[in-house]
Amino acid sequence: VGKPFTPEYIRIVVGKAVDKIRLQEETEQLREERTLSLEAINKEQSRLKTVFGCMVEAVIITDREGVVVHHNPAAITILEIQTDPVVGKSLAASIRDASAVDMILEAIDKAQVVTREFPPGSISRRYLRAHCAPVRSNGGDVLGSVTVFEDISAHKEIDRMKSDFVAMVAHELKSPLASIEQMIYALQVGCKYEALHSCNTLHNRMVVRTRDLLQLIENLLNLSKLESGTVVFHLEPVRGHEILADIIDIVRPQAEAKGLKINYTPCREDWWFSVDYDHIRSAFLNIISNAVKYTPEGGVVDISTSLSGGLASIVVKDSGIGIGKEDLPHIFDRFFRVKGKATRHITGSGLGLALVKKVVEAHKGYIDVQSELDCGTTFTLRFPLTELQAVP
Numbered sequence: 001v002g003k004p005f006t007p008e009y010i011r012i013v014v015g016k017a018v019d020k021i022r023l024q025e026e027t028e029q030l031r032e033e034r035t036l037s038l039e040a041i042n043k044e045q046s047r048l049k050t051v052f053g054c055m056v057e058a059v060i061i062t063d064r065e066g067v068v069v070h071h072n073p074a075a076i077t078i079l080e081i082q083t084d085p086v087v088g089k090s091l092a093a094s095i096r097d098a099s100a101v102d103m104i105l106e107a108i109d110k111a112q113v114v115t116r117e118f119p120p121g122s123i124s125r126r127y128l129r130a131h132c133a134p135v136r137s138n139g140g141d142v143l144g145s146v147t148v149f150e151d152i153s154a155h156k157e158i159d160r161m162k163s164d165f166v167a168m169v170a171h172e173l174k175s176p177l178a179s180i181e182q183m184i185y186a187l188q189v190g191c192k193y194e195a196l197h198s199c200n201t202l203h204n205r206m207v208v209r210t211r212d213l214l215q216l217i218e219n220l221l222n223l224s225k226l227e228s229g230t231v232v233f234h235l236e237p238v239r240g241h242e243i244l245a246d247i248i249d250i251v252r253p254q255a256e257a258k259g260l261k262i263n264y265t266p267c268r269e270d271w272w273f274s275v276d277y278d279h280i281r282s283a284f285l286n287i288i289s290n291a292v293k294y295t296p297e298g299g300v301v302d303i304s305t306s307l308s309g310g311l312a313s314i315v316v317k318d319s320g321i322g323i324g325k326e327d328l329p330h331i332f333d334r335f336f337r338v339k340g341k342a343t344r345h346i347t348g349s350g351l352g353l354a355l356v357k358k359v360v361e362a363h364k365g366y367i368d369v370q371s372e373l374d375c376g377t378t379f380t381l382r383f384p385l386t387e388l389q390a391v392p
């Protein structure tokens with residue numbers, strides 16, 4: 001283009017330059033936006049990866065053909081997967097149980113959520129609950145599936161324990177009630193013909209069985225309150241020697257009637273502990289009356305106390321029937337009673353020691369037991385002394 005430049009030409013050149021600059025600016029802006037969105041995607045991905053990695057549940061993600069596209073580390077342990085790598089292979093290559101694979105394919109096929117439980121031995125050794133959901137595109141097409149496997153073994157175990165407990169309680173209540181019912185019937189029919197004294201005997205037996213039943217229900221209620229943590233302990237400083245001497249006075253007539261000797265050897269120091277008087281009293285009473293109950297005529301029950309390391313120890317030692325090695329680990333279990341010739345005629349609910357343990361632990365104490373069959377049993381209870389009297 002020859003000179004001189006016409007105004008029209010200058011306008012065109014300037015216009016082109018302005019357009020070029022704008023284009024450059026727009027390109028730069030686009031580049032910046034792309035970098036930012038790539039960073040955001042990266043961030044999102046690593047966040048998702050962290051979430052998946054931290055989950056205690058197993059997560060498996062598949063495409064619509066059922067090929068694994070992603071899984072978290074928990075999937076390997078919970079589903080006990082042996083295949084390596086899992087990603088890129090069909091579900092059937094990694095998941096042992098065919099019905100679990102079918103469940104995921106069903107969720108994809110029907111495009112709906114499927115939930116199912118798998119008992120131990122099907123997918124793994126655990127009890128699993130699977131929750132499988134289809135993944136859809138924005139348009140609504142099914143792209144694949146996400147399945148979460150939750151380990152519910154602990155829930156199932158608690159459920160089983162609850163049912164066992166209800167069955168145990170029902171059984172424990174049924175047998176005394178059945179025998180009371182029989183006695184009522186015998187009284188109704190028999191009193192017309194029998195002598196008065198045999199009717200009285202039956203009547204007395206009914207009273208005893210009813211009292212046992214009430215005691216059992218009382219123990220059960222106490223235990224359930226202690227276990228649910230709804231018991232409010234009224235702690236007060238209690239003199240150790242006093243509470244033990246009181247209980248021994250209560251038990252002594254019962255022991256002497258049986259020809260047993262009770263020796264009490266308190267330590268020289270006067271000691272105090274901070275406890276709920278009623279609860280601790282019934283715990284001590286149970287241990288000491290067990291010693292009397294499970295020691296045959298002519299035996300000895302030795303009770304002694306000592307202080308060391310800021311703790312008071314109360315030792316209750318009897319020369320009774322003892323507890324076998326196989327039974328010893330269970331004596332604090334609810335309703336556990338040693339079955340055998342020596343205990344056949346001794347009554348009880350089997351709740352006493354379960355209650356004692358709860359009460360002792362609630363007072364930050366410890367309880368130990370040592371026993372040898374036919375030689376005797378020693379229970380040791382330890383409690384923190386109140387600070388004023390703490391012995392170094």
Ligand SMILES: Nc1ncnc2c1ncn2[C@@H]1O[C@H](COP(=O)(O)OP(=O)(O)OP(=O)(O)O)[C@@H](O)[C@H]1O
Nearest residue numbers: 290291294322331337338348349350351352353377
């Ligand atoms: N000193 C002991 N010597 C021998 N066996 C014992 C002694 N103490 C407890 N046992 C055994 O442990 C079981 C559980 O004791 P626990 O005090 O819980 O129940 P119980 O005495 O049978 O009934 P409850 O205390 O409710 O009247 C007893 O049935 C008995 O077999």
Ligand SMILES: [Mg+2]
Nearest residue numbers: 286290352353
């Ligand atoms: Mg008892």
